[in-house]
Amino acid sequence: MTAAKLQKSSRHYLLLFAALSMQLGYWYETKDIEPDMGIVPDVPGRAALHALTFGDDEFFFRVFAFNIQNAGDTYGRFTALRYYDFNKLYHWFNLLDELDARSNMIPSMATYYFSQTQNTADVRYVVDYLYTHSIRDVPHKWWWLIQAIYLSMHKLNDLDLAIKVAKPLQNDKVPVWAREMTAVVYEKRGEMDDAMRIMETIKDNVKDIPEADLKYMTYFAKERLKKMETMQKSGAAQTP
Secondary structure, eight states: OOHHHHHHHHHHHHHHHHHHHHHHHHHHHHTTOOOOOOSSOOOOOHHHHHHHHTTOHHHHHHHHHHHHHTTTOOTTOOOOGGGSOHHHHHHHHHHHHHHOSSOSHHHHHHHHTGGGOSOGGGHHHHHHHHHHHHHTSHHHHHHHHHHHHHHHHHTSOOHHHHHHHHGGGOOTTSOHHHHHHHHHHHHHTTOHHHHHHHHHHHHHHOSSOOHHHHHHHHHHHHHHHHHHHHHHHHHHHHOO
């Protein structure tokens, strides 16, 4: 082997040794660095959010919504919902509504996924978001008020919150059966007079009520009148 070939071969080995040394050095300096294993990412400010979109709100709405949907389930892990910071989620939901308030993706995610948290108290954040999301456009978003009523009544056992959520349903552009839910909540609170008043208002002011709804309203009125009479008789019997 000539001296020129030896010199060339030595250069190759030196380059290989240098590359290997750099790789080992990089590994040694970074071996203790771990990926961010947080669950819900920090919520950016409104100005920062709109700056990141570069004018394409719809694209970034989908990117951020996808990230929130998969938060906690990255790096091959699965995180139970009870460990999520629902205060952060609530602010993320509202922030994403600023990019696209017409989409049903975020309220669907909140209702059908995040509301299943094992920490029942966190469901209040979901209800508060659904209420805020819906009252902007009740004629098109009334469905999420119905879901919020269900969560308030059956998960939180909070009838005061349920009636707050139900009141916006008294809108001429909301289906009759959905408007009747306000009367149902009043009844659950024991406020029979208010429940009857809601039903009577609907019956007197809505034209072309579907037959099924009309039958339910008639049944509701008869049954509640019976209950009211029973309560009155019971009260009279207990009076000395």
